[in-house]
Amino acid sequence: MRRIPRHPHPKHTPGAAPDSGKWIMKKIVALIGAGQMASALTFPLIENGHEVRLIGSPLDDGIIDRLREDRYHVNLRRTLHEGISYYKNDRMREAIEGADLIVCGVSSFGVEWFADEVLPILDEDVPVISVTKGMLDHEDGSMQTYPEYWKSRVPEDSALRFYAIGGPCTARDLADHDPSFVGFCGPDFSTLEWIRSVFSTPYYIISLTLDTVGLECAVALKNGYALGTAMAIGIKERLGDDGIDHNNMKSALFQQSVREMMDLLALVGGGAENIMFAAGDLDVTISAGRSRTVGLLLGKGLAIEEILEQLKGQTLEAVVIATRTARAVKALAKRGIVREEDYPLLMHVNALLNEGAELDIPWKQFEQRIG
């Protein structure tokens, strides 16, 4: 495993930042993965006067080609700002050279690639912040966030520090300067404050927390529950114009989702306050996008095979994460640590995704004695 030696590089080039806060000087930010979210993050970065390098993963060559042509991002469907440097994966080393901040923007399917190919060549002194949402599950039922996983993949004496972004933020709305309220997490507030200063704009609102497990699990967990809650939208569509609002049904699923997510958060040792991110992210996820679509189609009564066929070619992270979460709960249940019946919505979503079950929301299993 080769590693770029620590070397002094120009971290404090004064820049043309419009705002002149304590740290607001021109920084070099290298974004790895040219997906929608990393590309959307170039908006606040360029507007803050930073040098921005957008580096495609091995799957992003087409995106990079088009961006070089006219700055149009074919998936984000937005034209990026002028002034961004575009790199394909084969020029990774050059692209990260001298960077003050690394942004990991791979999808959850690129987590291994990032560990294998990128981590070994990073400068240990440069913080890494990830926008990859999701988590891993292990055979014993434990769940692991990506920052924790990557930390486990670098040598123990590595100084590399991992930070992450979570919260309700669609890439397109961020690119469009819609107010977007997220959390940045990581091991220390001083670096978090610095990273916030790099990204902060009037429309990009950033809270900070040291609770990486809490924030990252909160926004990972919401995946399965977005499928579960969006089912209400599909059921309503299926029922057609029956004169019923069906708002109670959707809110019932939302409420049950919040309850199960709170319990899961406690289970992984995340702070209860992170439920704000889980609930906010759940809300945005059922408003638009692929996870909403999968849940909606499940609610319409389609089998998962039909849904996958219909959405062929799209990455469906929610399906993967929901499956992982359910698998973890089942493993923990086997060990007597939790009871499957305390997660009836997650279990039903999992049964629909992985066990060929038919839609039959276990409403009465939501009933509990609380406290």
Place this chain on the structure above:
Amino acid sequence: MRRIPRHPHPKHTPGAAPDSGKWIMKKIVALIGAGQMASALTFPLIENGHEVRLIGSPLDDGIIDRLREDRYHVNLRRTLHEGISYYKNDRMREAIEGADLIVCGVSSFGVEWFADEVLPILDEDVPVISVTKGMLDHEDGSMQTYPEYWKSRVPEDSALRFYAIGGPCTARDLADHDPSFVGFCGPDFSTLEWIRSVFSTPYYIISLTLDTVGLECAVALKNGYALGTAMAIGIKERLGDDGIDHNNMKSALFQQSVREMMDLLALVGGGAENIMFAAGDLDVTISAGRSRTVGLLLGKGLAIEEILEQLKGQTLEAVVIATRTARAVKALAKRGIVREEDYPLLMHVNALLNEGAELDIPWKQFEQRIG
């Protein structure tokens, strides 16, 4: 203060209940206040085979007249089941005679009337369950739920027990048999279980909690935050077709609402788990109804005077409760117990409602160090 003497009455008449659980026998349920929610509750009650008496408040004479005519509820806009006995307020005593359960269905504007006129004539042995949402605030900044308030209004040696219903449930969807997931709270699980058995149907899903303060405050607090979150819907409408989804904005407000509600819940001593009801109720409240409309119009930039003019004649409980909550926070801030700046969304909603402020959501004040 006169009180009906304790007397034996036929509490256990076997009935024609479709389900034959432990307690499912025909009960006499008297609902006081013929508003939308109390009237919607007659659906599960009649379907469970109970004797149902719907008693109008002094403001409900017109509703009762029409219900007697053809069972149509003019505000709920639904036809009630056959078999309900209708009473006007002047026959209250007769109507509650022999009841096994009293349901208080007055609006928050009828809380005093219920205390003055109804509490003194109730049989102490008959539990009272309230669907009135809201709370009172006192000069010292303390907030009080209605069950607590009513308890304070009966003699100390009274055996009268108060229970309450909270959670995301619009009356119309309940009447339409849409799955509706609520919480019942009160001082003991045995009566709660019994009350649940009276109401329980496949579509009326009921969790139980002893945390009356937590549940009641959770669903009261959501009022101000429903206004705050629904502003996003109005802002989007005002901006028109600008090609931006604005989902991030709405979820940002939703997320901040959850955060502030969690802090307020802790402040009143309610359990954190009640945030599920607050979030679920927030979700349903911004989906339809008057509170959504007020928030939406605030988001469109209308002054509260214009909004009140536009909605003349409608009860706007959310405005009252939001004002009370903000007043409580301000009183507590004066005493050094909280900081107003920790509740920027509530404070802004209050400024719009009560201080002639112009719409200017304090996004950057949402930023926090958490934990």
